[in-house]
Amino acid sequence: MAEGVELALGTMMFYGLADWVYKRAAASGVQAHHFLVLQAFFFVPGIFLYGLATGTLVLGVPFAWGMAAGVLVFVALYHFARSLASGAVSIVAPVFRLSFTITAALAVWLLDEPLTRWKLAGLAAALAAVWLLLAGGPVAAPRATTTSVLRVLLATVAMGLVSFIYKLGALAGGSPATVLTGQASVFFPLAMLFALARDRGFHPPPGAWRHGATAAVLLLFGLVMLLAGLARGEASVLVPVAQLSFVVTAGLGFVFLRETLTLRKGLGLACAIAALICLAIS
Numbered sequence: 001m002a003e004g005v006e007l008a009l010g011t012m013m014f015y016g017l018a019d020w021v022y023k024r025a026a027a028s029g030v031q032a033h034h035f036l037v038l039q040a041f042f043f044v045p046g047i048f049l050y051g052l053a054t055g056t057l058v059l060g061v062p063f064a065w066g067m068a069a070g071v072l073v074f075v076a077l078y079h080f081a082r083s084l085a086s087g088a089v090s091i092v093a094p095v096f097r098l099s100f101t102i103t104a105a106l107a108v109w110l111l112d113e114p115l116t117r118w119k120l121a122g123l124a125a126a127l128a129a130v131w132l133l134l135a136g137g138p139v140a141a142p143r144a145t146t147t148s149v150l151r152v153l154l155a156t157v158a159m160g161l162v163s164f165i166y167k168l169g170a171l172a173g174g175s176p177a178t179v180l181t182g183q184a185s186v187f188f189p190l191a192m193l194f195a196l197a198r199d200r201g202f203h204p205p206p207g208a209w210r211h212g213a214t215a216a217v218l219l220l221f222g223l224v225m226l227l228a229g230l231a232r233g234e235a236s237v238l239v240p241v242a243q244l245s246f247v248v249t250a251g252l253g254f255v256f257l258r259e260t261l262t263l264r265k266g267l268g269l270a271c272a273i274a275a276l277i278c279l280a281i282s
Helices: 005-027 032-054 061-084 089-097 100-110 117-134 146-171 176-199 208-230 235-243 246-256 263-280
Strands: none
Touching: 005 032, 005 061, 005 208, 005 235, 005 246, 005 263, 032 061, 032 176, 032 208, 061 089, 061 146, 061 176, 089 146, 100 117, 100 146, 100 235, 117 235, 117 246, 117 263, 146 176, 146 208, 146 235, 176 208, 208 235, 235 263, 246 263
C-alpha cells in the first residue's frame, strides 16, 4: 500500500462529511461569508491548542507556506459555499474535488513524483467518476446554474493550489499544526473583514453557529490527517484519494436529499472506488 494512504482515507471521510455540512448550511439560508467566519472562529483555537498540546507549533518557512494557503483557501471555500446555494451537491462537490488533478500534475511536474501505471489508472478512474457523476442526473434532477458552475470552477483551481502548497510545507519540515496555524492566521482575518464590509457588522443567524462549529471540527481532523500523510507520501497519490470524498457527499445527497441515483451515477461511484484501489497500491 502507498505510504500515507490510510491517513488520506481518513481525510476523505472527514472532507465528505464537511461538504455535507456546507450543503445543509446553504439549504438552511446561512450566507457563505457568515459560514466561513464561524467555521474559522472554531477552527483557529482548535488548531492552536492542538499545536500547543503536541509541541509541534513553530514559526518558519512552513508557517509562511500556510499563510499563502490561507489566502487561497478563503477564495476556494467562499466560492464553493456560494456554488452550493444554487447547485446540487452531487454535482458541485464532484467538480470541486476535481482539484486533485491540478495538485497531481504539479507534484509530478515540479516535485518529480513518479507517474506509474497504477497511478495513471487511478487518476483516470477518478476523472471518469467525476464525469459520470456530472452527467448522471435526469432532466428533473436539480441542476447547477451557470453562476454556480463558474464559482465552483474557481474554487477548484484555488483548492488544487492549496493542496500543492500543503505538500511544500510538509517538505519544508512543517508539522500539521504549523502549516494549518499559518493558514488560519490569514484566513480568519480575511473572512472576518469581508463579512464586516459586506454587512457593516456581523449578524449570522442563530443556527449558523452549529454548522460552523461542526464543519470546523471535521476539517480540523481531516486536514491534520492529510498534512501528516503528505509528510510521508506522494501528493499525486494522497490528494486524489482525499478528494474522492465526493463519494461520501454524493451518497448522503442520494439518501437524505433524494437526489436521483441513476445507473450512470452508480457507475461513477464504482469508478471512484476503483480509483481508490489503484491509487492505494500505486
